Amino acid sequence: MVRKSSMLVAVALLVVMAFSAVAGASNDTLVIASGAEAVGLDPRLETDVPSFERINLINQALVQFATNMELEPALATEWTVSDDTMTLWFKLREGVKWHDGVPFTAEDVKYTYEWVLNPDNGALNMGLYADIEEIEVVNDHEVIFRLKNPNAFLMNNIARMPITPKHDGDRADFRQSPIGTGPYKFVSWTRDDRMILVANEEYWGGKPIIPNIVFRAIPENSTRLLAFEAGEVDIYQGGMVAQEIGRLEADPKYVVQRTPGTGYNYLGFNTKVGALSDVRVRQAVSHLINREGIVKNVLNGIGTPGIGPVSMSLPWFNENVVRYEYSIEKAQELLREAGYGPGEINLRLFTNENPDRMRIAEILQYECQRAGINVEVIIEEWGAYLARVQETDDFDIFILGWSGQLDPDRAMIRQFHTNGSNNYGKYSNERVDYLLDLGRTVPQESQESIDIYREAQEIVVREVPYGFINYTEEVGLHHPYIGNWEVHPYGAAAWQNAHLITKNK
Amino acid sequence: MFRYIIRRLIQMIPLLIGVSILVFLLGHLAPGDPVRMLLGEEATAEDVARLNAVYGFDKPLPVQYFRWFSRAIRGDMGQSIRQSIPVSKLIFERLGATIELAVVSVFIAIMLGIPLGLFASTRRGTFWDYITMVVSLIGVSMPGFWLGLVLLSYVALNVSWMPMFGRDASIIGGLVTLFTKFRGDELVSALRYILLPSVALGTSMMAIIARLTRSSMLEVLSKDYIRTAQAKGLKKSVVVIKHALRNALMPVITMVGIQFGAMLGGAVVTETVFAWPGVGRLVINAITQRDFPLVQGGVLMMALIFTVVNLLVDVAYAFVNPRIRYE
Numbered sequence: 165m166v167r168k169s170s171m172l173v174a175v176a177l178l179v180v181m182a183f184s185a186v187a188g189a190s191n192d193t194l195v196i197a198s199g200a201e202a203v204g205l206d207p208r209l210e211t212d213v214p215s216f217e218r219i220n221l222i223n224q225a226l227v228q229f230a231t232n233m234e235l236e237p238a239l240a241t242e243w244t245v246s247d248d249t250m251t252l253w254f255k256l257r258e259g260v261k262w263h264d265g266v267p268f269t270a271e272d273v274k275y276t277y278e279w280v281l282n283p284d285n286g287a288l289n290m291g292l293y294a295d296i297e298e299i300e301v302v303n304d305h306e307v308i309f310r311l312k313n314p315n316a317f318l319m320n321n322i323a324r325m326p327i328t329p330k331h332d333g334d335r336a337d338f339r340q341s342p343i344g345t346g347p348y349k350f351v352s353w354t355r356d357d358r359m360i361l362v363a364n365e366e367y368w369g370g371k372p373i374i375p376n377i378v379f380r381a382i383p384e385n386s387t388r389l390l391a392f393e394a395g396e397v398d399i400y401q402g403g404m405v406a407q408e409i410g411r412l413e414a415d416p417k418y419v420v421q422r423t424p425g426t427g428y429n430y431l432g433f434n435t436k437v438g439a440l441s442d443v444r445v446r447q448a449v450s451h452l453i454n455r456e457g458i459v460k461n462v463l464n465g466i467g468t469p470g471i472g473p474v475s476m477s478l479p480w481f482n483e484n485v486v487r488y489e490y491s492i493e494k495a496q497e498l499l500r501e502a503g504y505g506p507g508e509i510n511l512r513l514f515t516n517e518n519p520d521r522m523r524i525a526e527i528l529q530y531e532c533q534r535a536g537i538n539v540e541v542i543i544e545e546w547g548a549y550l551a552r553v554q555e556t557d558d559f560d561i562f563i564l565g566w567s568g569q570l571d572p573d574r575a576m577i578r579q580f581h582t583n584g585s586n587n588y589g590k591y592s593n594e595r596v597d598y599l600l601d602l603g604r605t606v607p608q609e610s611q612e613s614i615d616i617y618r619e620a621q622e623i624v625v626r627e628v629p630y631g632f633i634n635y636t637e638e639v640g641l642h643h644p645y646i647g648n649w650e651v652h653p654y655g656a657a658a659w660q661n662a663h664l665i666t667k668n669k
Numbered sequence: 670m671f672r673y674i675i676r677r678l679i680q681m682i683p684l685l686i687g688v689s690i691l692v693f694l695l696g697h698l699a700p701g702d703p704v705r706m707l708l709g710e711e712a713t714a715e716d717v718a719r720l721n722a723v724y725g726f727d728k729p730l731p732v733q734y735f736r737w738f739s740r741a742i743r744g745d746m747g748q749s750i751r752q753s754i755p756v757s758k759l760i761f762e763r764l765g766a767t768i769e770l771a772v773v774s775v776f777i778a779i780m781l782g783i784p785l786g787l788f789a790s791t792r793r794g795t796f797w798d799y800i801t802m803v804v805s806l807i808g809v810s811m812p813g814f815w816l817g818l819v820l821l822s823y824v825a826l827n828v829s830w831m832p833m834f835g836r837d838a839s840i841i842g843g844l845v846t847l848f849t850k851f852r853g854d855e856l857v858s859a860l861r862y863i864l865l866p867s868v869a870l871g872t873s874m875m876a877i878i879a880r881l882t883r884s885s886m887l888e889v890l891s892k893d894y895i896r897t898a899q900a901k902g903l904k905k906s907v908v909v910i911k912h913a914l915r916n917a918l919m920p921v922i923t924m925v926g927i928q929f930g931a932m933l934g935g936a937v938v939t940e941t942v943f944a945w946p947g948v949g950r951l952v953i954n955a956i957t958q959r960d961f962p963l964v965q966g967g968v969l970m971m972a973l974i975f976t977v978v979n980l981l982v983d984v985a986y987a988f989v990n991p992r993i994r995y996e
Contacts, residue, residue: 203751211709286723288707291716339753355762356946357835382834382944390821391833547701547959554705554712564710578711585713 191667193376194646195396196659197388199403201356201381206339207326208280211288213402213567216324216656218359218379222263223326223344226254226273227319229657231423231650233477233570235319239268239327239345249316249605252309260368262329263343263350270307274299275330277309291585292321314605316613317573324568324656347372347663356381363663372663373648392641393418398667399642401651401658406464412641421640421651424477427567428470429521431528431631432553434560436590439502439509446628448498449561450488452531457490459634462523466639470632472621473575477653480572482618485625495535506536511560514542516549521563524633553588562588567636568654571608572617576600580624591629596620645669670987673995677980681973688972689741689965693734696961702726703750703959724750737965746969747962749955756966759951764970766836767947770939771932773840773863774871775925782875783914783921786882791909793887801879808876817869817942825865834944837862866943870936874928881924885917918989926982933978934971 189195202215207223210216220228226240242255260268277299280287295315300308311318332343341350347369348361359379363372380397382388385405391397413420431453439445455469474481499509513528515521522543529539539561544552553562569575577600578584582592599620606613625632640651640658647666652658704720705712721727725736740747746756789801825831840863843856889895890913898908937949952967954960987993 204753209753211707211711283719284723286720288716288720290719291713354946355759356944356950380835380944383950384942384944386818387821387834387942387944390826394826394833396833545701546957547706548699549701550705550710550712551700551702566710578713585715586711 189376189378189398191669192374193378194374194662194665194667195378195380195398197380197382197391197397197400199381199385199388199400200383202353202359202379204339205342205350205353206328208276208285208287208328208333209339213656214381217658218361219326219342220346220657220660221348221361221377221662222342222346222350223328224346224660225323225326226256227323228660229323229570229652229654231652233426233653235323238323239273243319245316245319245607247607249314249318249607250311252311252318252322254307254309256305256307257368258305260345261366262332262345263364264329264332266329266331267304268327268329268345269304270301271304272327272330273307274301275333276325276327279328279333280325289321289325293318293325316604316606316608317571319608320570320574323570347661348377367663369661369663373666374662377659377662389641392643395643399640399646399649399665401638401640402655404466404639404641406466409464409466409639417644419642419644419646421642422466423638423651423653424468424475425567425636425638426475426477426569426654427565427636428473428475428569429467429524429563429565429633429636430470431633432562432564433589433629433631434557435592435629437557438511438560439504440511440560442502443627444498444502445504445509446631447488448495448502448535449528449532449537450628450631451491451495451498452528452535452537453488453631453633454490454527454531455633458524458527462520462527463634467634467637470634472625472632473569473579473630474572474617474621475569475575476635478570478572480614480617480621482621484618485622488628488631492531492535499536504536507538509537511537511539512542513539513561513563514544514549514552514559515563516544516546524563554586557588557590561631563633565636568656570654572620573600573603576617576620576624577604580620580629587629589629591627593623593627596623599623643669670984670995674980674984677983681976684976685969685972689738689969690734692965692968693730693737693961696959696964697730697733699959701959703961706958706960707751737962741965741969746966749960749963751955751958751960751963756963759963760948760966760970763946763948763951765839765841766945767933767936767940767949769840770863770866770870770936770945770947771929773867774874774932774936775929777867777871778874778878779925782878783882783918785875785879787886787909787914789879790883790886790890798883802883805876805879808872809880811872813869813873813936813938814942816872817866817939820865820869821942830861831865832862835862836945866939866945869942870932870939874925877924877928878921881921882917885920886913889913889917915989919986922982922985922989926978926985930975930978933974 198214198217200214202218203212204210204215205219207219210219224238226238227235228238230236239257239260240254241257244253256270262268277293277296279285280290280293281296295311295313295318297310297312302308329343332338340353347364347367349364351360351362353359361377363375365371382391385403388400388403389405389408409420412418433440433446435441459465459467459469472482472485513525515525525541529541532539552559578586580587580591580596581600582597599616603613603616606616638651638653638655642649645668648664704717704726708716737747748755749759785801789798792798821833825833838855838859840859843859846852846855895908895913898912937953939945940947940950955963955967987995
C-alpha cells in the first residue's frame, strides 16, 4: 500500500515536471548572460568588465562611448577642453534624479572624484585620475576640472567613471546595492547566480521598453552558449565558443554581431637582455609570427592580424608602418645580419594557462625552430606569471594582451615610454618619449595629435618592443526577437543603452 | 561513545590551527600577490605600494598571521579583499547549495551503486557481471567536465523541462512550502535544477561504489559463516542481504565518507559547468585572485567539514558493525 502511494506521488511529480516546461522569460524580462559574476557594483572600486557590464546600466558617467567610439553626452550635455588641455568644463544635465528621487547635482561629481583621489579609499584606478588637481563646482549644473599636468585624454577616463551619489555613496553596502541615475534600478543580487534590475520609469533618456533585466553569471563558455540555444538566455556579448561562430552565423535562428574591439594581443620582448636587445633579432621574431594562421586557426577567425598598438577603428591609427609579413627567409636574413648562426639563440617564452596563448606559444616555438632559434615554452599560473613579468626581468618573451585601449595615449604611454608603468621589456627611445609626452598637451581632436601618434607608431613598430599578434574583435549573440541593440567595441559598455532594447517573442 | 566524540572534537583544534598556518604560508610564499591580482595587467609600482599599505600587506608575515588569528578565534574571518564582503557571509550563502548538491549526488550514487555491485557479485563471472563492471569502469573514467557537457548538449537541450544551468529554490525550502502551503512547484523546480548536476557529480562515485561493493561482497561471500548460513537452509536473499552485505559495507562506508567530505568542499568542475552557485567556485576564484582572507576561511571551512564527516563515518562504523566499540 505504502509502495503504491509513493509510486503515485512519483508519477504525479513527473507529470508536473513534464508540463511545467522551462519557458524562457516573457517579453517583460530581458535575460543577459555574463561570463563572470560582478565583483561589486561601486564604479569607484571596480576594474573588471563583468562588473561594469552591470554598473553601466545603473550608474552613468558624465560622457560615454557611442558604438562608433566617439564620446556622446550622458550626465553632461556639453563640455569643452581648453587648448592647453589643463581645464575641462562640463554643463550637467538638468532634471536628472537619483533612483531614490534626490536631484543629481555638481556636488555629486565633485564627491565622486574626490573620493577616488583619496588614497585611503583604495580605489584601484586612482592613477587614471591623478592629473586632476581640483574640481570646482560653479553652480548645481556646472563643474570645472583643473589639472596639474596637461592630459588631453583625461576625457576618455572620465567616460569610464560613473558618478555616485554624495548623499548615499558612503553607505556601507553601497557596493552591493547601489543607486544611480541610469535606465535601470538595482533590485537584488544572488552572487554567482543572478542579479535583478527593474526599469527606472523616470529615466531622463526615456522610459525603458523592457521592464526587467536579469543578469545570469555562467562561467563556462559552452554552457552559456547551450543555455542561449535552449532559449534560457536572450543575449550576451563576449566569451564566445569560437569554433561555433560559423555554425551560429549560418543559422537564421540566431543573430551574430561582430565589430573590431579595443584591444590587442602581443609578444613582449625583453629589450635589454641577450640576443633580443638587438633590434634585428626582434624584427626576425616578428617575421616568424604567422598572424593570418593564428587568427584563422587558433582564434577561429575572431580578430584581425596585428599591425601596431593603436586600434584600427581609431583616427590615430597609422597603416603606413613597417609590416612584418610571415617569412622564414626574411627572419634568417635578419639573424645572419645580426651575426647569429642557426641554433645560436636560446630564448625562454613565458605564458599563462590561457589555451589560445599556449597554442600561439607552441606555433611560435615551431616557427622559430625552423629559422634556427631555440625557444623553450614555459607555462605558469596567472598570479605567478604576472608577478614574473611585472616584477622581474627574468624572461625573454612573454605573451599578454591589452584591452580597453580607447585612445593612443592609453595604448602607448604606459607600454613604450621609458618611464612607462607597464614597460616590462624596458624599451626606451628618446623620440618616442618626447612624442608621447607632447601628445598629452595637444587637444585630441586636432590634426597635430594625429600626426604625433602616427609618428610614434611608426617608430615603435620599426623597433619592435612588441611583436603584435592580433587585434581583438567583439562578438555579440542574440535571438532574432531582440531588437535595437548593437554590439559595442568596448565590452563594458555593451548594455549602457539597454532601455532601447525591444523583445517580441 | 560520548567521551570518544568529545575527545575527537578537541583533537580537531590543533589540526585546524595547523591547517590555517599551512594555508597562510602557502598563500604568501606562492608568487603573485592579491594587490597585483586586483590591478591585473595594468598594475603600476605606485599603485601596488599604495594598496599594500591600505590592506596591511606591508607588515611582516607573523604580524599578519596573528592579526588574522586573533580575529578568527573570536569568529571574525575578516573580509574578502576583492569584494569587501565578510568571508563568513560569502561562504554561508553558498554552503546550502554545496551541501544539497553533495547529498543528492551521494544519494544517487549509493542508491544505484550498491544494488549494481550486489547484482554483479551474485552473478560472478557471468555476462551480467562483466557488463556491470565495464559500465562502471566507464563511469569511473569519464571526466565530470565532459559528462556534464554531454548531459547538457544531449539531454537538457532536447528535453524542454530540463534547465541548462543555475539553481532555483532549495530542496529544503521546497519541502517546507509543500507541507505548509501544500504547493509542490517549488520542490519540483528545485529537483529539476539539481538533477543533471548531481548525476554528473554522482556518476563516478556510483561506479566506484559498485566496484567496491562487488569486490567486498565477493570476499565476504567466500567466508565460512556464509557457508554455515547457506547450510542452515536460509534463503539466498536472506544470506546475501542480511549476512553478507552488512559486513561488506565497511569499506564502502569509508569511501563514501571520504568522497562526501570532498564533495562538501565543493565540486568545482560540476559547479562551473552547471553554473551552480557553490563553495568550490568561490574558493577556486579566491585562490587565483590571491584573496587571502577568503582562501583562509574557505579552506578552514573545508577542513572542518572534512574532519566532522570523518568523525561521523567512524561513528557509523559502530552502528553497522556491532563488534566495533569506542571507549
